[in-house]
Amino acid sequence: MLPGEVQNNKLQLIGKLTASLIHEIRNPLSVIKLNLDLIKLEDNLSKDILDSVNDSLSATNRIEYMIDNLLSFARVVTHGHEHFSLNKITSNAIDLLAVKANKYGINIVTEFDESLSQIYADKNKLLQILLNLITNAIESYNKDCKGDIIIKTSSSEENGNKKIHWSVKDSGVGISEDNISKIFEDFYTSKVNGTGLGLSVCKMLADELEVQIEFESKPGHGTIFKVTFDVNRMRKLYEATNTSN
Ligand SMILES: Nc1ncnc2c1ncn2[C@@H]1O[C@H](COP(=O)(O)OP(=O)(O)OP(=O)(O)O)[C@@H](O)[C@H]1O
Ligand SMILES: [Mg+2]
Incomplete structure:
Protein backbone atom coordinates (compact mmCIF):
# COMPACT_ATOMS: atom_id res chain seq x y z
CA MET A 1 0.00 0.00 0.00
CA LEU A 2 1.31 3.47 -0.87
CA PRO A 3 1.82 6.02 1.95
CA GLY A 4 -0.93 8.23 0.46
CA GLU A 5 -3.39 5.32 0.55
CA VAL A 6 -2.50 4.54 4.19
CA GLN A 7 -3.16 8.19 5.00
CA ASN A 8 -6.48 8.09 3.11
CA ASN A 9 -7.59 4.94 4.90
CA LYS A 10 -6.69 6.50 8.24
CA LEU A 11 -8.69 9.61 7.36
CA GLN A 12 -11.68 7.49 6.36
CA LEU A 13 -11.44 5.56 9.62
CA ILE A 14 -11.20 8.77 11.64
CA GLY A 15 -14.23 10.07 9.71
CA LYS A 16 -16.23 6.96 10.61
CA LEU A 17 -15.14 6.99 14.26
CA THR A 18 -15.98 10.68 14.54
CA ALA A 19 -19.44 10.14 13.07
CA SER A 20 -20.24 7.30 15.49
CA LEU A 21 -18.75 9.06 18.51
CA ILE A 22 -20.82 12.15 17.73
CA HIS A 23 -23.89 9.99 17.51
CA GLU A 24 -23.19 8.61 20.97
CA ILE A 25 -22.71 12.13 22.39
CA ARG A 26 -26.03 13.35 20.98
CA ASN A 27 -28.39 11.24 23.14
CA PRO A 28 -26.98 12.01 26.61
CA LEU A 29 -26.68 15.64 25.51
CA SER A 30 -30.38 15.88 24.73
CA VAL A 31 -31.16 14.34 28.16
CA ILE A 32 -29.04 17.05 29.83
CA LYS A 33 -30.80 19.77 27.81
CA LEU A 34 -34.22 18.41 28.60
CA ASN A 35 -33.44 18.29 32.34
CA LEU A 36 -32.07 21.83 32.30
CA ASP A 37 -35.24 23.02 30.56
CA LEU A 38 -37.30 21.23 33.24
CA ILE A 39 -35.34 22.88 36.06
CA LYS A 40 -36.00 26.27 34.45
CA LEU A 41 -39.73 25.64 34.72
CA GLU A 42 -39.47 25.37 38.55
CA ASP A 43 -40.97 28.27 40.51
CA ASN A 44 -38.95 30.24 43.06
CA LEU A 45 -35.51 29.58 41.57
CA SER A 46 -32.89 31.95 42.93
CA LYS A 47 -31.21 34.25 40.40
CA ASP A 48 -27.88 32.44 40.92
CA ILE A 49 -29.38 29.06 40.12
CA LEU A 50 -31.24 30.44 37.10
CA ASP A 51 -28.00 32.02 35.81
CA SER A 52 -26.16 28.71 36.25
CA VAL A 53 -28.89 26.80 34.42
CA ASN A 54 -28.85 29.32 31.56
CA ASP A 55 -25.04 29.11 31.33
CA SER A 56 -25.26 25.31 31.21
CA LEU A 57 -27.91 25.52 28.49
CA SER A 58 -25.71 27.83 26.37
CA ALA A 59 -22.79 25.45 26.85
CA THR A 60 -24.86 22.46 25.73
CA ASN A 61 -26.11 24.45 22.72
CA ARG A 62 -22.50 25.16 21.81
CA ILE A 63 -21.60 21.46 22.02
CA GLU A 64 -24.63 20.69 19.85
CA TYR A 65 -23.56 23.29 17.25
CA MET A 66 -20.02 21.90 17.16
CA ILE A 67 -21.08 18.30 16.74
CA ASP A 68 -23.57 19.26 14.02
CA ASN A 69 -20.69 20.90 12.15
CA LEU A 70 -18.40 17.91 12.71
CA LEU A 71 -21.12 15.55 11.50
CA SER A 72 -21.61 17.50 8.29
CA PHE A 73 -17.85 17.33 7.64
CA ALA A 74 -17.63 13.62 8.42
CA ARG A 75 -20.49 13.08 6.01
CA VAL A 76 -19.08 14.61 2.82
CA VAL A 77 -20.60 12.18 0.34
CA THR A 78 -18.27 11.67 -2.59
CA HIS A 79 -19.13 10.51 -6.08
CA GLY A 80 -15.63 10.50 -7.44
N1 LIG B 1 -12.56 35.69 5.14
C1 LIG B 1 -12.07 35.79 6.39
N2 LIG B 1 -11.96 37.00 6.99
C2 LIG B 1 -11.46 37.12 8.24
N3 LIG B 1 -11.05 36.07 9.00
C3 LIG B 1 -11.13 34.86 8.46
C4 LIG B 1 -11.64 34.64 7.14
N4 LIG B 1 -11.58 33.32 6.87
C5 LIG B 1 -11.06 32.73 7.99
N5 LIG B 1 -10.81 33.65 8.94
C6 LIG B 1 -10.22 33.41 10.28
O1 LIG B 1 -9.80 32.06 10.35
C7 LIG B 1 -10.43 31.42 11.45
C8 LIG B 1 -10.61 29.95 11.16
O2 LIG B 1 -11.58 29.76 10.12
P1 LIG B 1 -12.36 28.40 10.04
O3 LIG B 1 -13.29 28.47 8.88
O4 LIG B 1 -11.39 27.29 10.10
O5 LIG B 1 -13.17 28.33 11.40
P2 LIG B 1 -14.40 29.24 11.86
O6 LIG B 1 -14.99 29.96 10.68
O7 LIG B 1 -13.93 30.08 13.00
O8 LIG B 1 -15.41 28.15 12.41
P3 LIG B 1 -16.21 27.07 11.53
O9 LIG B 1 -15.63 25.76 11.94
O10 LIG B 1 -17.63 27.27 11.92
O11 LIG B 1 -15.91 27.32 10.08
C9 LIG B 1 -11.70 32.21 11.67
O12 LIG B 1 -12.19 32.07 12.99
C10 LIG B 1 -11.23 33.64 11.38
O13 LIG B 1 -10.53 34.17 12.48
MG1 LIG C 1 -15.46 28.90 8.90
Whole structure:
Protein backbone atom coordinates (compact mmCIF):
# COMPACT_ATOMS: atom_id res chain seq x y z
CA MET A 1 0.00 0.00 0.00
CA LEU A 2 1.31 3.47 -0.87
CA PRO A 3 1.82 6.02 1.95
CA GLY A 4 -0.93 8.23 0.46
CA GLU A 5 -3.39 5.32 0.55
CA VAL A 6 -2.50 4.54 4.19
CA GLN A 7 -3.16 8.19 5.00
CA ASN A 8 -6.48 8.09 3.11
CA ASN A 9 -7.59 4.94 4.90
CA LYS A 10 -6.69 6.50 8.24
CA LEU A 11 -8.69 9.61 7.36
CA GLN A 12 -11.68 7.49 6.36
CA LEU A 13 -11.44 5.56 9.62
CA ILE A 14 -11.20 8.77 11.64
CA GLY A 15 -14.23 10.07 9.71
CA LYS A 16 -16.23 6.96 10.61
CA LEU A 17 -15.14 6.99 14.26
CA THR A 18 -15.98 10.68 14.54
CA ALA A 19 -19.44 10.14 13.07
CA SER A 20 -20.24 7.30 15.49
CA LEU A 21 -18.75 9.06 18.51
CA ILE A 22 -20.82 12.15 17.73
CA HIS A 23 -23.89 9.99 17.51
CA GLU A 24 -23.19 8.61 20.97
CA ILE A 25 -22.71 12.13 22.39
CA ARG A 26 -26.03 13.35 20.98
CA ASN A 27 -28.39 11.24 23.14
CA PRO A 28 -26.98 12.01 26.61
CA LEU A 29 -26.68 15.64 25.51
CA SER A 30 -30.38 15.88 24.73
CA VAL A 31 -31.16 14.34 28.16
CA ILE A 32 -29.04 17.05 29.83
CA LYS A 33 -30.80 19.77 27.81
CA LEU A 34 -34.22 18.41 28.60
CA ASN A 35 -33.44 18.29 32.34
CA LEU A 36 -32.07 21.83 32.30
CA ASP A 37 -35.24 23.02 30.56
CA LEU A 38 -37.30 21.23 33.24
CA ILE A 39 -35.34 22.88 36.06
CA LYS A 40 -36.00 26.27 34.45
CA LEU A 41 -39.73 25.64 34.72
CA GLU A 42 -39.47 25.37 38.55
CA ASP A 43 -40.97 28.27 40.51
CA ASN A 44 -38.95 30.24 43.06
CA LEU A 45 -35.51 29.58 41.57
CA SER A 46 -32.89 31.95 42.93
CA LYS A 47 -31.21 34.25 40.40
CA ASP A 48 -27.88 32.44 40.92
CA ILE A 49 -29.38 29.06 40.12
CA LEU A 50 -31.24 30.44 37.10
CA ASP A 51 -28.00 32.02 35.81
CA SER A 52 -26.16 28.71 36.25
CA VAL A 53 -28.89 26.80 34.42
CA ASN A 54 -28.85 29.32 31.56
CA ASP A 55 -25.04 29.11 31.33
CA SER A 56 -25.26 25.31 31.21
CA LEU A 57 -27.91 25.52 28.49
CA SER A 58 -25.71 27.83 26.37
CA ALA A 59 -22.79 25.45 26.85
CA THR A 60 -24.86 22.46 25.73
CA ASN A 61 -26.11 24.45 22.72
CA ARG A 62 -22.50 25.16 21.81
CA ILE A 63 -21.60 21.46 22.02
CA GLU A 64 -24.63 20.69 19.85
CA TYR A 65 -23.56 23.29 17.25
CA MET A 66 -20.02 21.90 17.16
CA ILE A 67 -21.08 18.30 16.74
CA ASP A 68 -23.57 19.26 14.02
CA ASN A 69 -20.69 20.90 12.15
CA LEU A 70 -18.40 17.91 12.71
CA LEU A 71 -21.12 15.55 11.50
CA SER A 72 -21.61 17.50 8.29
CA PHE A 73 -17.85 17.33 7.64
CA ALA A 74 -17.63 13.62 8.42
CA ARG A 75 -20.49 13.08 6.01
CA VAL A 76 -19.08 14.61 2.82
CA VAL A 77 -20.60 12.18 0.34
CA THR A 78 -18.27 11.67 -2.59
CA HIS A 79 -19.13 10.51 -6.08
CA GLY A 80 -15.63 10.50 -7.44
CA HIS A 81 -14.27 12.78 -10.15
CA GLU A 82 -16.45 14.14 -12.95
CA HIS A 83 -16.48 17.04 -15.43
CA PHE A 84 -18.59 20.03 -14.44
CA SER A 85 -18.86 23.80 -14.67
CA LEU A 86 -17.05 25.77 -11.96
CA ASN A 87 -19.40 28.72 -12.52
CA LYS A 88 -22.45 26.51 -12.03
CA ILE A 89 -21.21 24.90 -8.79
CA THR A 90 -20.32 28.38 -7.51
CA SER A 91 -23.89 29.52 -8.22
CA ASN A 92 -25.16 26.45 -6.34
CA ALA A 93 -22.98 27.36 -3.34
CA ILE A 94 -24.23 30.98 -3.44
CA ASP A 95 -27.86 29.78 -3.55
CA LEU A 96 -27.26 27.57 -0.53
CA LEU A 97 -25.85 30.56 1.40
CA ALA A 98 -28.38 33.17 0.20
CA VAL A 99 -30.34 33.18 3.48
CA LYS A 100 -27.17 33.64 5.54
CA ALA A 101 -25.87 36.44 3.28
CA ASN A 102 -29.25 38.13 3.56
CA LYS A 103 -29.14 37.92 7.34
CA TYR A 104 -25.76 39.69 7.33
CA GLY A 105 -27.06 42.26 4.79
CA ILE A 106 -24.34 41.21 2.35
CA ASN A 107 -24.57 41.35 -1.42
CA ILE A 108 -22.73 38.60 -3.33
CA VAL A 109 -21.48 39.77 -6.72
CA THR A 110 -20.19 37.30 -9.33
CA GLU A 111 -17.69 38.00 -12.09
CA PHE A 112 -17.69 34.76 -14.05
CA ASP A 113 -15.50 34.00 -17.04
CA GLU A 114 -18.19 32.44 -19.25
CA SER A 115 -15.63 30.89 -21.61
CA LEU A 116 -14.09 28.74 -18.84
CA SER A 117 -13.59 25.09 -19.73
CA GLN A 118 -15.09 22.46 -17.44
CA ILE A 119 -13.07 21.25 -14.48
CA TYR A 120 -12.49 17.61 -13.50
CA ALA A 121 -12.87 17.05 -9.76
CA ASP A 122 -15.06 15.57 -7.04
CA LYS A 123 -18.07 17.88 -7.08
CA ASN A 124 -19.15 17.44 -3.46
CA LYS A 125 -15.66 17.93 -2.08
CA LEU A 126 -15.26 21.10 -4.10
CA LEU A 127 -18.70 22.36 -3.07
CA GLN A 128 -17.69 21.87 0.56
CA ILE A 129 -14.56 23.99 0.01
CA LEU A 130 -16.49 26.78 -1.72
CA LEU A 131 -19.21 26.76 0.96
CA ASN A 132 -16.64 27.08 3.76
CA LEU A 133 -14.74 29.91 2.04
CA ILE A 134 -17.89 31.88 1.17
CA THR A 135 -19.26 31.31 4.70
CA ASN A 136 -16.05 32.76 6.17
CA ALA A 137 -16.30 35.73 3.81
CA ILE A 138 -19.88 36.40 4.98
CA GLU A 139 -18.88 36.00 8.63
CA SER A 140 -16.00 38.48 8.18
CA TYR A 141 -18.60 41.24 8.27
CA ASN A 142 -20.28 42.52 11.40
CA LYS A 143 -22.80 45.19 12.18
CA ASP A 144 -20.24 48.01 11.89
CA CYS A 145 -18.63 46.67 8.75
CA LYS A 146 -20.70 46.00 5.62
CA GLY A 147 -19.86 45.53 1.97
CA ASP A 148 -20.03 43.24 -1.02
CA ILE A 149 -18.47 39.85 -1.55
CA ILE A 150 -16.97 39.38 -5.00
CA ILE A 151 -16.62 35.89 -6.40
CA LYS A 152 -14.57 35.62 -9.57
CA THR A 153 -13.57 32.88 -12.00
CA SER A 154 -10.86 33.23 -14.66
CA SER A 155 -8.13 31.33 -16.48
CA SER A 156 -4.49 31.89 -17.33
CA GLU A 157 -1.72 30.29 -19.34
CA GLU A 158 2.02 30.63 -18.80
CA ASN A 159 4.57 28.50 -20.66
CA GLY A 160 1.90 25.94 -21.50
CA ASN A 161 0.74 25.78 -17.87
CA LYS A 162 -2.99 26.34 -17.98
CA LYS A 163 -4.67 27.31 -14.73
CA ILE A 164 -8.26 27.98 -13.71
CA HIS A 165 -8.73 30.48 -10.91
CA TRP A 166 -11.55 30.93 -8.40
CA SER A 167 -11.56 33.63 -5.75
CA VAL A 168 -13.77 35.08 -3.04
CA LYS A 169 -13.01 38.61 -1.85
CA ASP A 170 -14.53 40.33 1.15
CA SER A 171 -13.95 43.74 2.69
CA GLY A 172 -14.51 42.45 6.20
CA VAL A 173 -12.41 42.49 9.37
CA GLY A 174 -9.36 40.85 7.79
CA ILE A 175 -6.85 38.57 9.53
CA SER A 176 -4.23 40.00 11.88
CA GLU A 177 -0.53 39.26 11.34
CA ASP A 178 -0.48 37.13 14.52
CA ASN A 179 -3.33 34.92 13.32
CA ILE A 180 -2.23 34.39 9.73
CA SER A 181 -0.22 31.28 10.65
CA LYS A 182 -3.03 29.83 12.78
CA ILE A 183 -6.12 29.91 10.57
CA PHE A 184 -5.59 26.48 8.98
CA GLU A 185 -4.99 24.82 12.37
CA ASP A 186 -7.64 22.43 13.66
CA PHE A 187 -9.99 24.14 16.13
CA TYR A 188 -8.47 27.63 15.71
CA THR A 189 -11.33 30.11 15.70
CA SER A 190 -11.79 33.79 16.53
CA LYS A 191 -15.58 33.43 16.53
CA VAL A 192 -17.86 32.93 19.55
CA ASN A 193 -19.73 30.11 17.82
CA GLY A 194 -17.03 28.84 15.47
CA THR A 195 -15.62 25.31 15.57
CA GLY A 196 -12.36 26.26 13.85
CA LEU A 197 -12.71 23.31 11.50
CA GLY A 198 -13.85 25.02 8.29
CA LEU A 199 -10.41 25.81 6.90
CA SER A 200 -8.79 22.57 8.19
CA VAL A 201 -11.41 20.69 6.23
CA CYS A 202 -10.81 22.93 3.18
CA LYS A 203 -7.09 22.16 3.41
CA MET A 204 -7.71 18.41 3.72
CA LEU A 205 -10.13 18.36 0.76
CA ALA A 206 -7.89 20.63 -1.35
CA ASP A 207 -4.98 18.21 -0.81
CA GLU A 208 -7.22 15.33 -1.86
CA LEU A 209 -8.34 17.22 -4.99
CA GLU A 210 -4.81 18.47 -5.71
CA VAL A 211 -5.97 22.09 -5.86
CA GLN A 212 -4.17 25.01 -4.27
CA ILE A 213 -5.67 27.37 -1.69
CA GLU A 214 -3.98 30.69 -0.93
CA PHE A 215 -5.07 33.89 0.75
CA GLU A 216 -4.10 37.50 1.24
CA SER A 217 -5.50 39.67 3.98
CA LYS A 218 -5.26 43.22 5.27
CA PRO A 219 -6.65 43.76 8.78
CA GLY A 220 -9.49 46.26 8.61
CA HIS A 221 -9.67 46.05 4.82
CA GLY A 222 -10.58 42.49 3.94
CA THR A 223 -9.42 39.15 2.67
CA ILE A 224 -9.20 37.27 -0.60
CA PHE A 225 -9.10 33.46 -0.76
CA LYS A 226 -7.99 31.93 -4.06
CA VAL A 227 -8.40 28.37 -5.33
CA THR A 228 -6.26 27.34 -8.31
CA PHE A 229 -6.86 24.33 -10.57
CA ASP A 230 -4.04 22.95 -12.68
CA VAL A 231 -5.61 22.11 -16.05
CA ASN A 232 -2.80 19.76 -17.18
CA ARG A 233 -2.95 17.91 -13.84
CA MET A 234 -6.73 17.48 -14.19
CA ARG A 235 -6.30 16.17 -17.75
CA LYS A 236 -3.70 13.64 -16.57
CA LEU A 237 -5.97 12.53 -13.74
CA TYR A 238 -8.83 12.06 -16.22
CA GLU A 239 -6.64 10.10 -18.64
CA ALA A 240 -5.24 7.92 -15.82
CA THR A 241 -8.73 6.90 -14.65
CA ASN A 242 -10.35 6.60 -18.08
CA THR A 243 -7.74 4.93 -20.24
CA SER A 244 -8.53 1.27 -20.75
CA ASN A 245 -5.48 -0.96 -20.91
N1 LIG B 1 -12.56 35.69 5.14
C1 LIG B 1 -12.07 35.79 6.39
N2 LIG B 1 -11.96 37.00 6.99
C2 LIG B 1 -11.46 37.12 8.24
N3 LIG B 1 -11.05 36.07 9.00
C3 LIG B 1 -11.13 34.86 8.46
C4 LIG B 1 -11.64 34.64 7.14
N4 LIG B 1 -11.58 33.32 6.87
C5 LIG B 1 -11.06 32.73 7.99
N5 LIG B 1 -10.81 33.65 8.94
C6 LIG B 1 -10.22 33.41 10.28
O1 LIG B 1 -9.80 32.06 10.35
C7 LIG B 1 -10.43 31.42 11.45
C8 LIG B 1 -10.61 29.95 11.16
O2 LIG B 1 -11.58 29.76 10.12
P1 LIG B 1 -12.36 28.40 10.04
O3 LIG B 1 -13.29 28.47 8.88
O4 LIG B 1 -11.39 27.29 10.10
O5 LIG B 1 -13.17 28.33 11.40
P2 LIG B 1 -14.40 29.24 11.86
O6 LIG B 1 -14.99 29.96 10.68
O7 LIG B 1 -13.93 30.08 13.00
O8 LIG B 1 -15.41 28.15 12.41
P3 LIG B 1 -16.21 27.07 11.53
O9 LIG B 1 -15.63 25.76 11.94
O10 LIG B 1 -17.63 27.27 11.92
O11 LIG B 1 -15.91 27.32 10.08
C9 LIG B 1 -11.70 32.21 11.67
O12 LIG B 1 -12.19 32.07 12.99
C10 LIG B 1 -11.23 33.64 11.38
O13 LIG B 1 -10.53 34.17 12.48
MG1 LIG C 1 -15.46 28.90 8.90
